Amino acid sequence: MIQQLGQVMIYVDNQEAAKTFWTEKVGCIVRSEETNGQFHMIEIAPTKDAETSxxxxxxxxVAKMEPYLNVGPPSLMFFTDNVENLYEEFKAKEITVGDLVEIPSGKIFNFADPENNYFAVIERK
Structure with a gap:
């Protein structure tokens, strides 16, 4: 039986630039970094204790090794307790953000990484 989602793979053109974005701009941490032959993997998480990384x-x-694998960006939704503050923080750090909007489930905005992959943040109520 599946008990939880453990990890999500994000396939990027430049791993070091992506790592810098997620750690220095977004504020995540590097949980681990390892190289196995040609493969270099960087595990990122919002916090040390986050259940999903x-x-x-x-x-x-990856596309060369597994040609049938979808290497497009996953659709990720992050949670925050104060979406307005995070929105302003991301704008101050010059992260590309969409409009802050209110939907029935809460306030939400999208943001882009350096490769123009878009992700969303919603305020948890």
Missing amino acids: FVLQNKQL
Whole structure:
């Protein structure tokens, strides 16, 4: 039986630029970084104790090794307790953000990484 989602793979063109974005701009931490042969994997998480993390992997290498694998960006939704403050913080750090909007489930905005992959943040009520 599946008990929880452990990791999400994000395939990127430039792992180091992606790592810098997620750690220095977004504020995540690097949980682990390892190289196994040609594969270099960087595990990122919002906090040390987060249940789910994501792994930055080399898009071209994975596509070459597994041609039928979808290496497009996953659709990720992050939670925050104060979406308005985070929105202003991201804008101050020059992260590309969409409009802050209110939907029935809460206030939400999208943001982009350096490769123009878009993700969303919603305020948890």
